Amino acid sequence: MANVNMSSGRKALLSKLATNDGHAENSPYFDGWKAYERNPFDASRNPDGVIQMGLAENQLCFDLIQEWLINNPQASICTAEGVDMFKDTAIFQDYHGLPEFRNAVAKFMGQVRRGVGKFNPDRIVMSGGATGAHELISFCLADRGDAILVPTPYYPGFDRDLCWRTGAQLLPVVCDSSNGFKVTREALEAAYIEAKEANIRVRALLITNPSNPLGTVLDRKTLRDIVSFINEKNIHLICDEIYSATVFGSQPSFISISEIIEEDQEICNHDLIHIIYSLSKDLGFPGFRVGIVYSYNDKVVECARKMSSFGLVSSQTQHLISSLLSDDEFVEKFLSESAKRLENRHQTFTDGLAQVGIRCLQSNAGLFVWMDLSHLLREKSFLAETDLWRIIINEVKLNVSPGSSFHCSEPGWFRVCIANMDEPTVEIALKRIRAFVVKGENAVVAPAKKKQCWQSQNTKLRLSFSFRKMDDLMMMSPHSPIPQSPLVQART
Numbered sequence: 001m002a003n004v005n006m007s008s009g010r011k012a013l014l015s016k017l018a019t020n021d022g023h024a025e026n027s028p029y030f031d032g033w034k035a036y037e038r039n040p041f042d043a044s045r046n047p048d049g050v051i052q053m054g055l056a057e058n059q060l061c062f063d064l065i066q067e068w069l070i071n072n073p074q075a076s077i078c079t080a081e082g083v084d085m086f087k088d089t090a091i092f093q094d095y096h097g098l099p100e101f102r103n104a105v106a107k108f109m110g111q112v113r114r115g116v117g118k119f120n121p122d123r124i125v126m127s128g129g130a131t132g133a134h135e136l137i138s139f140c141l142a143d144r145g146d147a148i149l150v151p152t153p154y155y156p157g158f159d160r161d162l163c164w165r166t167g168a169q170l171l172p173v174v175c176d177s178s179n180g181f182k183v184t185r186e187a188l189e190a191a192y193i194e195a196k197e198a199n200i201r202v203r204a205l206l207i208t209n210p211s212n213p214l215g216t217v218l219d220r221k222t223l224r225d226i227v228s229f230i231n232e233k234n235i236h237l238i239c240d241e242i243y244s245a246t247v248f249g250s251q252p253s254f255i256s257i258s259e260i261i262e263e264d265q266e267i268c269n270h271d272l273i274h275i276i277y278s279l280s281k282d283l284g285f286p287g288f289r290v291g292i293v294y295s296y297n298d299k300v301v302e303c304a305r306k307m308s309s310f311g312l313v314s315s316q317t318q319h320l321i322s323s324l325l326s327d328d329e330f331v332e333k334f335l336s337e338s339a340k341r342l343e344n345r346h347q348t349f350t351d352g353l354a355q356v357g358i359r360c361l362q363s364n365a366g367l368f369v370w371m372d373l374s375h376l377l378r379e380k381s382f383l384a385e386t387d388l389w390r391i392i393i394n395e396v397k398l399n400v401s402p403g404s405s406f407h408c409s410e411p412g413w414f415r416v417c418i419a420n421m422d423e424p425t426v427e428i429a430l431k432r433i434r435a436f437v438v439k440g441e442n443a444v445v446a447p448a449k450k451k452q453c454w455q456s457q458n459t460k461l462r463l464s465f466s467f468r469k470m471d472d473l474m475m476m477s478p479h480s481p482i483p484q485s486p487l488v489q490a491r492t
C-alpha cells in the first residue's frame with residue numbers, strides 16, 4: 001500500500017469493468033438530470049428552478065393506489081391487519097418467487113392485453129426492474145462481442161443494461177421520420193448485413209413496444225415482418241413491453257408479441273421469443289424494482305432463473321403486489337382511469353405546443369411526447385441540437401432529453417416527459433416554452449439589438465425560427481384544432 005503511486009494506484013485498485021464508461025452516464029440524457037438536481041423546480045420554494053421533464057414516470061394515479069392501500073391494510077406486513085404475515089414474508093426467499101406473485105403478474109399481463117395472449121406463471125423469472133431483466137436476457141443470449149440489433153431511436157439505458165457488464169454490443173437499425181420512425185424490413189436487413197460484413201455475430205433483435213421515446217405502438221404487419229425476419233435469421237427477439245398499459249384512445253391498440261405468435265403458431269419458432277416486463281411504467285412503481293423476463297424458451301427460463309439470484313424482487317414487495325394485482329375490480333378501474341388521465345395530459349400538452357407551432361410525432365402511448373424542434377436549429381446538425389438543448393435546460397429551465405441521446409438519426413427531436421408532474425407544473429412548462437418560441441419569432445420579425453436569451457454567449461447559437469405559413473406550423477397531434485399540412489403528414 002505504501003509503495004503505490006496514489007493516482008495510478010487508485011485506478012488499478014478497481015476493475016476495468018467498474019471504471020469504464022459502459023454505464024453511459026456521460027450522455028446529455030443524464031446531464032439533464034444533473035442540471036435538474038442542482039436547481040429543482042418547486043412551485044413555492046423555487047419557482048424559477050428546472051422542471052424535470054426527462055423522467056418517464058407515471059404519477060397520475062397515485063391517489064387510486066393510496067386509496068387501495070388504505071382499504072386493504074392486510075396487504076401490508078407493516079399494519080396490525082397484516083403483521084401476521086411478517087415472519088413468513090421475512091424468511092422466505094428463493095429465486096422462483098412466491099407462486100401468488102407470479103400468478104398475479106401473469107394474470108395482469110393478460111388483462112393489460114385485453115385477454116388476448118395467455119401467460120404461464122411458470123415462465124416468469126424475476127429481476128430488479130426491466131433494467132435487471134434486460135441484463136439477464138442479454139447474459140442468457142449473447143456472448144462478449146455478440147450483437148443485438150435495436151431500432152433507433154431507443155431508450156438510452158439499453159446501452160448500459162444490455163452491454164455494460166455482459167460485453168454484448170448494440171447495433172442500430174436506422175429508422176427515420178419519413179415513415180414516423182417505423183422499423184422496416186429493409187432497415188433490419190441493412191443492419192444485419194452490416195454486422196455480417198464486420199464479422200459480428202448477431203444474436204438478437206430488441207424492440208420496444210410501445211416505444212420509448214416515440215410513444216407509438218407497432219402495427220400487426222410490422223410485428224409479423226419482425227417475427228419472420230428473426231425466424232429467417234434464426235436470432236432471438238427481445239420485446240420490451242413495459243409501456244403496454246400506457247396506451248390510450250381507441251386506436252391504434254397495443255398488440256403484444258404474444259398475440260402475434262399465438263394467432264399463427266407456424267409463424268415462428270417460439271424458443272426465440274422473450275418479453276421484458278416491469279411494473280415501473282404501467283403502475284408507476286419504479287421504486288419497487290419489479291421486473292420480469294417472460295421467455296417462451298424452456299432453457300432460457302431455466303438459466304435465467306438461476307441467474308436471477310442476483311436481482312430478486314423482495315418478498316415484501318411480492319406479497320404486496322400479489323394482493324394488489326389479484327383485486328380484479330381495482331385493476332380494471334386503475335387501467336381505464338390511468339389511460340384516461342394519460343390521454344388528457346397528452347392532449348393538454350400537445351395542444352399547448354400547437355399554439356406556438358410545435359409539432360409532435362403522432363402517438364397514443366407512453367409517458368412522453370416526441371417533440372420536433374428541428375425548425376429551431378441554426379443548422380441541421382447534432383451540434384446545433386446540443387446547443388439548443390443547453391439553452392432549453394439553462395434558460396428555459398426545462399430538462400427535456402435530446403434525440404441524440406436516444407441515438408436518433410435526425411437532429412432536432414426531443415423527448416418530453418409529461419406524466420411525472422401535476423397539472424399546474426405542466427402549465428408552467430408550457431408557458432415557458434411559449435415564451436421562448438414567441439421571443440424567437442419577435443427576434444426574427446424585428447431583429448433585436450440586444451442579445452436574446454437563445455443567443456448563447458459561447459455557442460453563437462441563433463434561432464432561425466420565423467413565422468411560416470400557418471399550415472406549415474401545425475403539429476401532427478390528432479388533437480390539433482388546425483388541419484395538418486401536407487408536409488407534416490408526409491413526415492408521420
Ligand SMILES: Cc1ncc(COP(=O)(O)O)c(C=O)c1O
Nearest residue numbers: 056129130131155212278280286
Ligand atoms: C424502454 C425501457 N425499458 C426499460 C426501462 C427500465 O425500467 P425499470 O425501471 O423497470 O428498470 C425503461 C425506463 O425508463 C424504459 O423506458
